[in-house]
Amino acid sequence: MHCISHAGQSAADVSDDCQLVEAACQGDRSAYGLLYDRYARMVHGILLARVPLNDVDDLVHDVFLQALPRLHSLRDVTRFGAWLAAITRNRANDYHRQSVDEVELPDDLSANESGGKPTSGLDDAETASILTAVRSLPETYREPLLLRLVEGMTGPEIAERTGLTAGSVRVNLHRGMQQLREKLQARRGMTHE
Amino acid sequence: MNDDYLWDGSGEPDPEIQKLESALGKLRHNRAAPAFPEITATHVQAARRPFWQAFLFPRFAAVAAGILVIAAISFFTLRPKPNPNSGAGWDVTRVTGTPRIGRDTLGAQNATGKLGLGQMLETDSQSQANIRVEEVGEIVVDPGTRLRLPDSSSGVHRLALDRGTIHASIWAPAGEFVIDTPSAMAVDLGCAYTLHVDDSGNGVLHTTLGWVGFKLADHEAFIPAGAACSTKRKTGPGTPYFEDASPAFLAALSTFDLESSSPEDRAAVLHVVLAQSRKHDALTLWHLLTRVTEPDRGRVYDRLAHFIPAPAGVTREGILRLDRNMLDLWWNELGFGDSELWRHWERTWPDKSTKSSK
Numbered sequence: 147m148h149c150i151s152h153a154g155q156s157a158a159d160v161s162d163d164c165q166l167v168e169a170a171c172q173g174d175r176s177a178y179g180l181l182y183d184r185y186a187r188m189v190h191g192i193l194l195a196r197v198p199l200n201d202v203d204d205l206v207h208d209v210f211l212q213a214l215p216r217l218h219s220l221r222d223v224t225r226f227g228a229w230l231a232a233i234t235r236n237r238a239n240d241y242h243r244q245s246v247d248e249v250e251l252p253d254d255l256s257a258n259e260s261g262g263k264p265t266s267g268l269d270d271a272e273t274a275s276i277l278t279a280v281r282s283l284p285e286t287y288r289e290p291l292l293l294r295l296v297e298g299m300t301g302p303e304i305a306e307r308t309g310l311t312a313g314s315v316r317v318n319l320h321r322g323m324q325q326l327r328e329k330l331q332a333r334r335g336m337t338h339e
Numbered sequence: 340m341n342d343d344y345l346w347d348g349s350g351e352p353d354p355e356i357q358k359l360e361s362a363l364g365k366l367r368h369n370r371a372a373p374a375f376p377e378i379t380a381t382h383v384q385a386a387r388r389p390f391w392q393a394f395l396f397p398r399f400a401a402v403a404a405g406i407l408v409i410a411a412i413s414f415f416t417l418r419p420k421p422n423p424n425s426g427a428g429w430d431v432t433r434v435t436g437t438p439r440i441g442r443d444t445l446g447a448q449n450a451t452g453k454l455g456l457g458q459m460l461e462t463d464s465q466s467q468a469n470i471r472v473e474e475v476g477e478i479v480v481d482p483g484t485r486l487r488l489p490d491s492s493s494g495v496h497r498l499a500l501d502r503g504t505i506h507a508s509i510w511a512p513a514g515e516f517v518i519d520t521p522s523a524m525a526v527d528l529g530c531a532y533t534l535h536v537d538d539s540g541n542g543v544l545h546t547t548l549g550w551v552g553f554k555l556a557d558h559e560a561f562i563p564a565g566a567a568c569s570t571k572r573k574t575g576p577g578t579p580y581f582e583d584a585s586p587a588f589l590a591a592l593s594t595f596d597l598e599s600s601s602p603e604d605r606a607a608v609l610h611v612v613l614a615q616s617r618k619h620d621a622l623t624l625w626h627l628l629t630r631v632t633e634p635d636r637g638r639v640y641d642r643l644a645h646f647i648p649a650p651a652g653v654t655r656e657g658i659l660r661l662d663r664n665m666l667d668l669w670w671n672e673l674g675f676g677d678s679e680l681w682r683h684w685e686r687t688w689p690d691k692s693t694k695s696s697k
Contacts, residue, residue, distance in 0.1 A: 239549050286671050314678075321650060323342070
């Protein structure tokens with residue numbers, strides 16, 4: 147697909163992703179801001195699947211700042227979402243490489259993460275418990291589930307934003323939900339004992 | 340069960356999903372965009388603007404013509420030789436000993452240099468070096484290693500490891516960084532890994548974070564964190580395995596991959612591999628589906644399905660005839676990474692590689 151942004155057209159008028167990318171490439175910061183508005187939830191969800199909650203918001207900004215000077219290297223602007231998702235996953239990997247003392251996600255998020263983000267919901271034990279259960283799922287499942295359940299994205303939206311096929315996202319959501327139900331059921335069983 | 344509500348919010352709402360949405364929705368992203376710095380558009384525009392557009396204006400044409408003349412004279416008269424310590428290239432830092440870049444040696448006094456396109460970095464048995472590229476990642480080069488930089492451009496970063504050992508931590512987007520070895524190509528899919536190549540060109544790759552794709556022609560292997568994979572000259576990647584598998588399993592797999600010659604031998608050691616496999620070894624079993632002969636494929640299918648049931652859309656018959664989509668669906672079920680990432684790389688890499696080398 148070939149995208150052409152028309153001279154004089156403001157970023158607000160540009161509705162298509164690739165036109166926003168083209169506009170951003172030409173120095174339009176408001177266009178990049180609109181891309182942020184569209185993709186911040188995706189980036190947030192992908193990071194939430196991989197790094198401690200307290201650091202997620204800062205890393206979201208990091209990802210967008212890291213991607214900005216590299217926009218010109220994006221050959222296929224229609225793949226912006228997939229490209230940004232890849233940068234996000236790599237940023238999460240980099241986070242773990244740079245961390246001296248943390249590699250694995252903590253098992254008990256309420257105990258480890260509530261201090262730095264009291265309004266995030268992790269003072270809510272139920273939220274913390276569910277998040278822990280989701281994060282214990284295989285990576286393939288936890289990412290689409292968090293995008294669906296935390297970020298409120300629909301399956302088609304997840305597929306469109308991340309560049310994955312709709313079939314793959316649907317299967318992963320279905321399987322992930324199945325496993326999550328089993329985990330939550332097992333936890334309920336344990337607390338009743 | 341109907342999953343329409345989970346898929347797109349349509350259909351009858353599922354109370355449990357609604358409860359999860361309500362609890363987890365509190366964590367939804369709601370932070371405003373940061374103040375983005377000025378977008379430096381000059382090189383972007385230069386890269387994207389058709390070449391001829393710059394010559395629409397006569398004064399640009401005159402200036403450009405002058406520059407071309409000066410550049411041509413400079414090129415033919417001065418012809419500067421490549422200098423590893425200046426200009427474009429990958430930053431190399433001496434860690435120990437005396438690593439060499441081309442004919443230049445790094446030492447205590449001049450500990451840094453540049454590895455330019457086409458140049459070779461070599462460490463002897465006492466030397467170690469570090470390569471760092473801001474946009475790509477960091478590579479530690481162990482003693483006794485020889486590697487080259489055949490290609491590095493926007494979206495394509497390629498090293499060739501002739502022999503020795505490197506430890507790579509890559510933060511470039513998945514699929515942008517590859518290492519050629521005499522027996523396979525290692526494709527970064529968001530990861531950290533160690534790659535060793537011996538003097539005969541055989542190698543082994545250990546992944547410590549993320550996952551790596553290993554490929555020779557149509558022969559491919561996916562190696563997630565905690566796993567390793569051998570590769571042999573001419574035959575390419577073997578079967579990946581988790582390093583904590585039982586010794587009997589590893590010995591049998593090694594025989595299956597590299598040493599067996601007759602189909603009878605392979606069938607015999609396959610029996611040991613299947614019998615010794617754990618659920619975690621689904622990684623190995625999935626790869627074996629494409630590596631065994633057709634009569635043995637059913638046995639591998641049964642063992643893998645025992646640990647990880649084939650998901651919806653995957654049939655025994657389809658797997659036995661090596662249906663690519665079904666294999667990918669089952670791979671996704673293993674939870675090591677999404678196969679779509681690799682398929683996307685396969686679709687785009689030859690194009691990238693060809694264009695970059697022009």
